[in-house]
Amino acid sequence: MKFFIIIFFTLFAYLNYSIGNFYFRALNISGSSLKISWLLYILATVTIIAAPIVYRKYPQKYPGFFYNSLQWVGYIFFGIYSVLAFFMLIDQVGFFFYHHLGHPDKEKQSLVLVVLANISFIVTIVVSWAGYFSATKNPELKRISIPIENLPDDFHGITILQMSDVHVGQTIKSRFVNSLVKMSNELSPDIVVLTGDLTDGAHSELAHELIDFKKINAPLGKFMIPGNHEYYWGFDKWITHWEELGFVPLLNEHKIIQKNDSQVIMAGVHDYSAHRIKKTYLSSPSMAINNAPENLVKILLAHQPRSVYEAARVGYDLQLSGHTHSGQYFPFNILIYLFQPYVKGLSRHKKTWIYVNQGTGYWGPPNRFGAPPEVTLIELIKADVVLKEKA
Numbered sequence: 001m002k003f004f005i006i007i008f009f010t011l012f013a014y015l016n017y018s019i020g021n022f023y024f025r026a027l028n029i030s031g032s033s034l035k036i037s038w039l040l041y042i043l044a045t046v047t048i049i050a051a052p053i054v055y056r057k058y059p060q061k062y063p064g065f066f067y068n069s070l071q072w073v074g075y076i077f078f079g080i081y082s083v084l085a086f087f088m089l090i091d092q093v094g095f096f097f098y099h100h101l102g103h104p105d106k107e108k109q110s111l112v113l114v115v116l117a118n119i120s121f122i123v124t125i126v127v128s129w130a131g132y133f134s135a136t137k138n139p140e141l142k143r144i145s146i147p148i149e150n151l152p153d154d155f156h157g158i159t160i161l162q163m164s165d166v167h168v169g170q171t172i173k174s175r176f177v178n179s180l181v182k183m184s185n186e187l188s189p190d191i192v193v194l195t196g197d198l199t200d201g202a203h204s205e206l207a208h209e210l211i212d213f214k215k216i217n218a219p220l221g222k223f224m225i226p227g228n229h230e231y232y233w234g235f236d237k238w239i240t241h242w243e244e245l246g247f248v249p250l251l252n253e254h255k256i257i258q259k260n261d262s263q264v265i266m267a268g269v270h271d272y273s274a275h276r277i278k279k280t281y282l283s284s285p286s287m288a289i290n291n292a293p294e295n296l297v298k299i300l301l302a303h304q305p306r307s308v309y310e311a312a313r314v315g316y317d318l319q320l321s322g323h324t325h326s327g328q329y330f331p332f333n334i335l336i337y338l339f340q341p342y343v344k345g346l347s348r349h350k351k352t353w354i355y356v357n358q359g360t361g362y363w364g365p366p367n368r369f370g371a372p373p374e375v376t377l378i379e380l381i382k383a384d385v386v387l388k389e390k391a
Contacts, residue, residue, distance in 0.1 A: 026117030079365025087120035131369030139373040147383035152262035161189035164322025165359035169200030196227025196303030203237040272304035326358035326371035
């Protein structure tokens with residue numbers, strides 16, 4: 001473990017040096033200005049490293065001004081650095097081809113490098129600034145209707161409010177939670193589901209930040225599943241806490257939702273990768289419907305979209321997921337498509353619908369450029385009614 005930490009920080013230090021060296025040289029910063037720039041740059045780098053270490057090693061239930069400021073500053077710079085690193089790579093690749101294919105003289109090379117660096121720096125500031133305001137405002141409400149085959153008449157038109165990836169922790173606190181609860185109750189959904197990554201921190205420090213979730217109203221039930229982050233911070237305590245808040249945890253299990261004489265199945269699973277932490281945390285959509293009545297509509301709560309492969313195989317009608325954040329901010333909202341089969345919105349895998357909420361909060365950098373936070377209000381409708389309307 002120590003060897004891994006040494007390697008990580010060595011690579012991190014080298015990357016940060018490369019970023020600073022590239023932009024300072026390209027922008028022709030020299031003399032005392034260069035020294036001041038390096039000093040400020042190193043201080044910013046220190047906050048990036050210090051923020052998560054302090055949060056993990058010295059947790060605070062009621063953190064003060066300087067503690068909170070370190071978290072905000074560290075993660076804001078983390079976001080800026082990550083975008084600068086991406087543009088540095090693009091600039092260097094582009095400059096490489098320009099240099100070897102165009103054979104420009106040194107004066108033109110310097111001019112092109114200055115132009116590329118200035119454009120990259122300006123775009124990074126715009127992405128970071130706009131992304132910050134997108135991340136810290138109230139989430140967008142997305143409404144969607146999903147046609148479900150064999151949906152009972154009693155369940156035609158019921159609504160499910162989905163929140164995912166809230167990430168209460170370093171910079172997201174009870175004020176944000178309160179706004180979510182207010183939004184949910186104003187919409188009056190029949191069912192509320194939380195699809196994982198709800199907290200980033202220990203129960204002893206964050207439980208009080210979540211207390212307003214107890215005020216959420218949902219006549220047909222409130223359900224939750226863990227995301228990968230729940231397993232990092234004391235899984236058992238968090239599951240117990242969500243039960244105390246009135247939510248039903250679904251861990252490879254299901255519940256029957258009853259409305260009049262009709263029923264549907266609400267199932268949930270451990271996170272797709274949780275078995276790496278503990279073998280008994282294996283995620284199993286098939287196990288989740290063991291002994292469930294046949295021929296009922298089945299809904300699966302699964303944090304990661306990748307669960308849809310097994311969900312489709314065992315006959316779920318709908319899967320609700322999160323995890324991806326839709327990449328959260330540029331350029332990751334483009335790169336995310338390389339790692340997840342479904343990234344955001346409504347899709348269909350074989351006969352199973354899957355909706356991916358792109359995150360109600362954010363993880364790490366307060367930046368949601370190009371992927372605004374969302375709360376989703378899902379209406380279930382009978383598929384045969386949709387077909388008749390189209391006909």
